[in-house]
Amino acid sequence: TRADEEEADRVGIQTLANAGFDPNAMAGFFERMQDVMSADAGGLNVPSLLQDHPVTTVRISEAKARARALIAEQKSRLSGITMEKAQWEKSMAPIAFVKNPAVLGNPQNRFPAVHLAGTHGKGSTSHLIAAAFQHNGYKTGLYTSPHLIDMRERFRIDGLPVSKDFIIRFMEKAEPLLDTIQPSYFELNVAMAFSAFAEAEVDIAVIETGLGGRLDSTNIIRPVLSVITNISLEHTQLLGDTLEAIAREKAGIIKEKIPVVIGEIQPETERVFIRTAFAKHAPVYFAERLW
Numbered sequence: 001t002r003a004d005e006e007e008a009d010r011v012g013i014q015t016l017a018n019a020g021f022d023p024n025a026m027a028g029f030f031e032r033m034q035d036v037m038s039a040d041a042g043g044l045n046v047p048s049l050l051q052d053h054p055v056t057t058v059r060i061s062e063a064k065a066r067a068r069a070l071i072a073e074q075k076s077r078l079s080g081i082t083m084e085k086a087q088w089e090k091s092m093a094p095i096a097f098v099k100n101p102a103v104l105g106n107p108q109n110r111f112p113a114v115h116l117a118g119t120h121g122k123g124s125t126s127h128l129i130a131a132a133f134q135h136n137g138y139k140t141g142l143y144t145s146p147h148l149i150d151m152r153e154r155f156r157i158d159g160l161p162v163s164k165d166f167i168i169r170f171m172e173k174a175e176p177l178l179d180t181i182q183p184s185y186f187e188l189n190v191a192m193a194f195s196a197f198a199e200a201e202v203d204i205a206v207i208e209t210g211l212g213g214r215l216d217s218t219n220i221i222r223p224v225l226s227v228i229t230n231i232s233l234e235h236t237q238l239l240g241d242t243l244e245a246i247a248r249e250k251a252g253i254i255k256e257k258i259p260v261v262i263g264e265i266q267p268e269t270e271r272v273f274i275r276t277a278f279a280k281h282a283p284v285y286f287a288e289r290l291w
Contacts, residue, residue, distance in 0.1 A: 002196050009063055014192055015199075019181065034172040042070075052224075054068065057127075061271055088169060090095045104173075104174070104191060104195055107191075107197070108194045108198075108220055109222075110197075110198040111141065111206065112224045113204065113207050114129055114225045114226075115207050115209070115225070115227070115253050116208050116225040116227045116228075116229065117209040117227070117228050117229075117231040117250045117253045118227075118228050118230050118231070118252075119229070119230055119275070120229060120232065121229040121230060121263065122152065122209065122227075125227060125229055126142060126144050126208045127262070129206050130142040130156075130159075130206040133204050135229050138204050139157070139158060139200070139201070139202045139203045139204075140157070140203065140204055140205070140206065141153070141156070141157055141193070141196070141197035141200065141202040141204060141205035142155070142157075143156075143190070143193040143205065143206070143208060144208045145186070149200040152164070155189075155193040155196050156195075157200050166196055167192070170196075179261040182218075186210050187217045190210075190217040192209075194221075207223070209253065212252070213228075213247075213250040213251065213252040214249045214250075214253070215252070216252075218290040219252060219253055222258070223253075224258065225259055225260070225291055226253045226260040227253055227261045228251070228253070228260065230264035230266075231243050231247045231264070231266060231268075231269045232246075236248065240270070243266065243268040244269065244271050247268070247272040251272055251277075254273075254276050254280050256282065257280070257281050258282055259285065260273070260277055260279075260282055260285070260288055261285065261286075262282050262286045263287050265286075265288045265289070
């Protein structure tokens, strides 16, 4: 019913807002999508997004169904982000998973790495760093998320996704632990990436965090360099509702005596990074002051 659709939109927008998205912008998106889904399928006079694209009644019907499916899928994905923070903080499965000597045997200790966190720009920065290493002749692993089409996009070696054969071999090897440890999809991907880089004997790996830093699944590595791009309000139900609180979570990737580069200087976050680096005896460099 129309009431059910409106309630579904309301819940979806609230879920997106809880996940750190702008509810006003998302409300506008849902309104535009509703225009498409309620459009008269009688021919060329189709409002909003489809008005310049003549399509048949069948195609419009297919577009409506696909739009509803995509919205439902995104709502379902994002609802998973709204888990209780206490539950999230207990999720340390990758430590037990990756360090299990009978199966994976600490692959994260078998290659040097650059570790990146931040609200924006960590993906592009990861690709730039990986490209620089690769251009200079280093065999380079790159782990980023999410993927666009194929999950193997998350783990690349010299720019190429790992093979399907590797994925199959990894899952066969890891299967005995899955029921016991019950890692999440992201945790499983992290373990897969570390195993791929160790097996390939990469010269360097560039590792992007997924969420936060301190409790992120990737944070079991001891890198040669940490990078924090910038800090904005995001995932506030998990990371905190101030820039300082979120900076503390991101600063969790700073390791003892390992240098860290901070991309953007902000009064609210600068002191957090300086204090954390000082406590860890880690040299800290602010990129805006260097270049």
